[in-house]
Amino acid sequence: MDKDSAGPTPGFLVWRLANKWRVAVDRAVGPLGLTHAQYSLVASLYGMQRAGERPSQRRLADHTGLEALYVSKLARALEASGLIERARDPRDPRAVQLALTEQGLDVTRRAIALVQELLQQLLEPLGGLDTPRTRAFTGELTALLDAPLSPSAPDDETTQGRTS
Incomplete structure (x- = not known):
């Protein structure tokens, strides 16, 4: 069987699922004034x-997997909306700590309640949020996220002619 006709690759499916999830969360939290x-x-x-933690922007960037510069931009927008407070870390004047305001x-x-409902819908084909299949799926996703990637050079022969 030709490898091109074998169906979508796992990378393509992960990309599609991530996009599906991002769009669904954007639509769900949009009325609250938030993006995904x-x-x-x-x-x-x-x-x-x-x-009990008051994380720095760097710590939050590491936790979410977002670029530190992007977290800084998001934090400034959320501060302007009155949703978070940014303050210098008394132990490290270069670091900025973040905290949610009452609003x-x-x-x-x-937003968490809306996204939890959405997550239940997404995971329904696996039996729902708290099922053995979902726990196994979560374990597989975690293993993939924890695996280090070293990008290959653009002229690497192993990547030519391949997509996600």
């Missing part, structure tokens, strides 16, 4: 605050 990226930031910040806590709780 902003939601990722405030929801992560919410969880960290609940654990930010309210919006984030509502």
Whole structure:
């Protein structure tokens, strides 16, 4: 069988699923004044605050997988919207710590509830949120995310003629 007719590659499917998820979250949290990226930031910040942490922008960037410069841009926009506070870290004047405001806590709780409903819908084909199939799927995704990637050079023969 020709490798091109074998169906979509795992990389293509991951990309499609990520796009499907991003669009769905954007639509769900849009009425709250958030984008998917902003939601990722405030929801992560919410969880960290609940654990007693007041993370720096760098720590939040590492946690979310977003670029530090992008987190800084998102944080400034969320601060302008009154959802987060940015303050210099007293232990490191170069670092900026983030915290949700009261308004930010309210919006984030509502957004999390909407996204949880969405997640339940997404995972319904696997039996729902708390099932053995979903736990196995989550484990597989975690393994893929934890695996380091070293990008190959553009002229590397192993990448020529391949897509995701």
